[in-house]
Amino acid sequence: MLDTLIFLLERLFLLAHIKLSSLLPPHAKDSARCEREDPPGGAQRFQRGDLLEVPRTLFTHFGIYLGENRVAHLIPDILPALTADSCQIQEMVTNTRLLLGVLSKRASVRVDSVEDFAYGARILLNAMDGAVRSAPLPAEEVARRAERLLGGVAYSLLWNNCEHFVTFCRYGSAQSLQTDQFCAWLKSLIRDRRNVAVTALLGLLSMVCLGVSSGTALPTLLIPFTLWMAS
The missing domain is CATH 1.10.287 (Helix Hairpins)
Structure with a gap:
């Protein structure tokens, strides 16, 4: 039964997945591709308040850089509901923990290293700035918003995910381009x-x-x- 649920969830992620570069204007696409991919020097080149984006196979993950190689990000996780052991909880979230967190609608805003956040994938830096109409807030305000939200939160695949978290912190209002894309597809299917x-x-x-x-x-x-x- 769990395998079936995981399979269906993966299909949902696939349908909801959006290539952010397709939403950017031509000049923003070039900028994101040529200048904003994981810069040389790694975390030393990131600035506090930057929005980090990691394209993955089925979805895109987002976080806010806090400085000193630390990234705040919202991630589904079942473990905080099962144990109060902070050492276990702080370990890197496995795929099983993540998927069970999605199904149980439990998540947390946590701080991980840049390496654990990226999980081996390349990092796009502030690539969403070209796709969101609102201007970014001051960098320090972005980081402080992220820090104030650390801890357990309710999770929704469509209405409260990692993209909602970073857009609230950086632009002042929560939104998800991936959710918008999925809803547009669902609307076209129904119609x-x-x-x-x-x-x-x-x-x-x-x-x-x-x-x-x-x-x-x-x-x-x-x-x-x-x-x-x-x-």
């Missing part, structure tokens, strides 16, 4: 009237295979009707 016919056909097939009952007849009627009214 596609071809799905009405597909769901009706699947409903009829379920009635043929499983027999006519309230468990098959109601979904066969209600799902296509709902999609039709929403399209």
Whole structure:
């Protein structure tokens, strides 16, 4: 059962994934690609209050640089709900801890080293500045906002994730371009009237295979009707 949930979650991440460079204007794309990728000298080149972005296979992870090789980031984690041992909790979050945190809607804003935050991936520096309309807040204010939020928080894959955390800290309002992309895809899916016919056909097939009952007849009627009214 857990394997199935993890598989579905990975598919959701894949659908929600957004290539930030596709949202940037041409000059911002070049800047992000040529000047803002993990600069030589590593953390020594990052400034307090910088927004760090790590593209990963299924999603993009974000954090705020606090100085002295430290990054504050919001990450799903089940372990704080299971133990109060700060030594165990402070260890790098494994994929299992992360996925169980997503499913249980538990997360924390924590501080890790730049290396642990990046997890071997390249780091983009302030790349979101070209995609968000609001101007960045002063760097010290950005870092202090992140520090004030350290600790356990409720987690939502769509409505309160690591991107909401960094945009609130850096731009003053929480938003997620990845969530916006997913919602736009979902809206287009619902408004596609071809799905009405597909769901009706699947409903009829379920009635043929499983027999006519309230468990098959109601979904066969209600799902296509709902999609039709929403399209």
